[in-house]
Amino acid sequence: MVGSTGSPRVDAESDFLRARRHQVLSALAGRIRGDKDDVVQSMSFDEVVEALGRRAEHYVGTKVIPLDRIVGSVDKVRDFDRRFRPTSARSRQRWERLARASRKGEEIPPIDVYQVGDYYFVRDGHHRVSVARGMGVDRIEARVTAIETFLKPVGIDARKDLERKYWRRLMLERVPFTGEARAAVAVDDPWDYGVIAETVEAWGARQMHAEKAYMDKPTMAARWYAEEFKPVVDMIEEAGLRGPNERPAAAYLRVACERYRLIREHEWNAEVVEASRASKPRKR
Known part of the structure; x- marks a missing residue:
């Protein structure tokens, strides 16, 4: 976990500002490299499932999952980047409130995620993921629902990969x-x-x-x-x-x-x- 001044409020404010600064720098670096939003922006669960083809789903239960395998969202794609850093200051108060609670050792409820292969997509708990990553935590408790897909969920790190998967799925259906x-x-x-x-x-x-x-x-x-x-x-x-x-x-x-x-x-x-x-x- 990142350092502490002894004041949860001050530390939470610093945590948020640091996360925003890193997000801005990452987005700038992506534009310089020509990546644009393809490998910087959080992935869309709906786009991934549409590309791979949805077959079934089943509830796995509550388990601890690695934060670096959480790559996308069900409905907040624009609010966080691929590493779940906030893309604006709109939710700063909520973010800092969770950060303070975490630094005080208060109990944080599990998040809810969909699992597609080795990838996870947040249904509920986006800010909890963002705060945990911002504070240097590497794992988080989550209620997991696994999605079975027509194509194997591998090699889907960018949107261009999803396009290729989508057309391959259509071809294999025909x-x-x-x-x-x-x-x-x-x-x-x-x-x-x-x-x-x-x-x-x-x-x-x-x-x-x-x-x-x-x-x-x-x-x-x-x-x-x-x-x-x-x-x-x-x-x-x-x-x-x-x-x-x-x-x-x-x-x-x-x-x-x-x-x-x-x-x-x-x-x-x-x-x-x-x-x-x-x-x-x-x-x-």
Whole structure:
């Protein structure tokens, strides 16, 4: 815990001013780096759950959780930054009142949070979190409700990560890849997930027309990966057409688009791959 002068009132005032100063400096540093609000502002629980897809929830109980894993809020995103420092002086009196109570050793009730993977989002108790962090405490008691999501809640440290997760979720709802295929179709550009979904659905439609038989979504996803994606990616690898650090799915989409642009057909052979050679990404 931070130092004490022996006066809870004076110390609480200093605690608040220090927290505000650090928040202002952090926001300024973020703007200088070009981060803007993306990794400085508190994360929105609703945005995270919308991106990952909400499946279920269950009450875990009361436990002690690490303060540095509390990254966002249900309804006060603008009032605190990512480290729960106050973004204005609007709630100064309430903040300092809690700080005084904490310094006097008064009992502070548990906060209420949603847990999404290793991340926590505050439902009630924002000021208690802010005061605890401002005073150098590293853990806090919380009533925890766990949220189960469609996608794994990992790699969501910035809003750009949420956009990519959102489009990946939509793609997997349309094309339910599993296992090896699910991992292989990862891309960096969020928009590519929509292209993948359309590509698989178009392939499935052509196959059903040719075979005169219905194909459900799981079957379509599995067959497209085994009969289309994997053989083509192998051809791309053999031809040396995958760029440095280029994901296999991105290479597939690039060459497939080039193929159709050049010859307006959906067949694959060595000549098609060779004709697509000019589209190989250059080294940076």
